[in-house]
Amino acid sequence: MLSLVGSLLGFATSTGPGLFKMYMEGKQDVRDKEHELKIMAQQSQDRRDEAVITSVGETNIAVHKNADEHTKRASQWVVNLSATVRPLITYFFFLEFVLLTFLSAFGLISVELFDKLWSDEIVGIFSVIISFWFGQRLVSKWSK
Numbered sequence: 001m002l003s004l005v006g007s008l009l010g011f012a013t014s015t016g017p018g019l020f021k022m023y024m025e026g027k028q029d030v031r032d033k034e035h036e037l038k039i040m041a042q043q044s045q046d047r048r049d050e051a052v053i054t055s056v057g058e059t060n061i062a063v064h065k066n067a068d069e070h071t072k073r074a075s076q077w078v079v080n081l082s083a084t085v086r087p088l089i090t091y092f093f094f095l096e097f098v099l100l101t102f103l104s105a106f107g108l109i110s111v112e113l114f115d116k117l118w119s120d121e122i123v124g125i126f127s128v129i130i131s132f133w134f135g136q137r138l139v140s141k142w143s144k
Contacts (some may be wrong), residue, residue: 090133093126 071079097118104114 086132090129093129097126 071082074082100109100114100118103109104111109117
């Protein structure tokens with residue numbers, strides 16, 4: 001009886017590590033495949049994002065080429081007027097800010113009126129305008 005138990009115990013101890021190793025390798029294989037699927041999904045998403053960015057860039061280039069073609073055919077005063085639109089909007093917003101600030105500082109308008117005229121939406125628009133000009137300046141320096 002003891003020899004039978006010993007034989008079973010010997011067989012179990014000799015095959016146990018191999019079975020355990022096969023079980024662990026199977027689990028590792030499943031984890032590897034899950035990881036590979038996640039990587040493939042991320043790469044697919046990256047390719048889609050890259051395609052969108054490329055198409056947006058190509059669209060911008062096409063729009064600028066089209067605008068350049070129209071500018072070449074337009075009269076000089078129309079080109080000059082078109083070139084002054086963004087700077088004039090910026091100057092008017094800055095003038096509004098300065099006037100409202102001085103009027104409020106000297107007590108000519110109330111703080112409530114200042115807050116109504118210089119609302120969060122206007123502050124957002126003004127910050128976008130200023131950021132555009134400084135961003136354009138930075139990009140022009142980088143491109144040199």
